[in-house]
Amino acid sequence: MHTNEDHIKLVNGLVETTIDSADGYAEAAKDADNSRYKDLFERRAQERRTVASELQDEVRRLGGEPKDDGTILAAAHRAFLNLKDAVTKGDEAVVTEVEAGEDHIKAKYEKALQDTDVDPQTRAAIEKAWTSVKSGHDQMRDIKHMLKH
DSSP states (O other), rough: OOOHHHHHHHHHHHHHHHHHHHHHHHHHHHHHHHHHHHHHHHHHHHHHHHHHHHHHHHHHHHHHHOOOOOOHHHHHHHHHHHHHHHOOOHHHHHHHHHHHHHHHHHHHHHHHHHOOOOOOOHHHHHHHHHHHHHHHHHHHHHHHHHHHH
């Protein structure tokens, strides 16, 4: 049986990952050449910030202190990618990187949803966030495949 502390930790982990995703989209918007992608990435960044905010509310409801930033690992990863890709950017490279990030966040949410011992209200919050995450993932996957052909 999970404790409230376990639920807080689970949701806070999703908060961090979702903030990482929002930050990744914001970076991608800066790097995209095509204004269509810039706009899309900016909208997705804002959407992820909203999702993170809703999950933070759930942490508060559980009596916890919500995380308010992403993971150090993600920041280091983005810095490395920025250096590595500084010469080779282009929309296809940016979309490929965003899609890789989407695979990561999708896996985190799928793992959280497999946890059957989650408070129903917490599960509802995670499922609502998952809808947005899944939509973003699928869209980036489709764009990546379109650019490859």
